[in-house]
Amino acid sequence: MKKFQSFYGIVIKIDDFLIDETGKSDGCYKLMSVQDSNRNVVNFVISPSTYFVDHEIIQIGDIIIGFYNANAAVPLIFPPRFRAIVIARDTPYRxxxxxxxxxxxxxxxxxxxxxxxxxxxxxxxxxxxxxxxxxxxxxxxxxxxxxxxxxxxxxxxxxxxxxx
Structure with missing residues (x-):
């Protein structure tokens, strides 16, 4: 069973993410770096199956909340890298x-x-x-x-x- 965890912060970087050893990106995967108010950073791997609430396009400077499966295996690297399941822009009254x-x-x-x-x-x-x-x-x-x-x-x- 999935155990959902979240990370809330500002998007500081969005890059293409390399998914194989060739060093080439097909453009379908992104790496989104998010920093919280305590300056902690998390990298979210954005795949074609990542759900964006209200299908919003996220840009550098946006404040977001990203949800990931806390039970999924993750590489032991810093900053941590999680596969994003859901991304939502912080919106007033929502x-x-x-x-x-x-x-x-x-x-x-x-x-x-x-x-x-x-x-x-x-x-x-x-x-x-x-x-x-x-x-x-x-x-x-x-x-x-x-x-x-x-x-x-x-x-x-x-x-x-x-x-x-």
Whole structure:
């Protein structure tokens, strides 16, 4: 099972990423360097399957949050290099959470409960409507205000179901 972790910071560099020994890049993979407020740096490998929330184009200077699988094997290098699963630009009044949500739509660390409303869009990663229940799945959730309860509750703006 995937355990999602995140890293939040400013994009300081974007380069082509070499995926084989020939030293050539096919242009389909990028290496995005992100620095947090404590000057810690993480490199995200961006692949064609990395999901960008709202399909936004990220540039140097943008503040982002990147999500990766904390259980995946990573090379022991510095700065750390993670395969990005989801990237989202920091946008006012919008929060993003990537996690597994159980049958009650509560995430794995019991910090967020989703209350689906008639205004909540539920989509697949390709933008098509998802017609089944989003329970017991890995989800990309965009939302605004939450309650001050444990877990916090919200009516999400959009839910993207991660089927893979």
């Amino acid at each position: 929060n993003v959470k990537v996690d597994y949500f159980n049958n009650e739509l509560i995430n794995t660390d019991n910090t967020l409960k989703l209350n689906i409303s008639s205004n909540t869009q539920i989509l697949l990663e390709n933008g098509q409507l998802f017609t089944k229940s989003p329970n017991n799945r890995n989800l990309i959730v965009t939302y605004g205000p939450t309650t001050r309860s444990i877990p916090a509750q919200t009516n999400p703006y959009k839910i993207i179901v991660m089927c893979s």
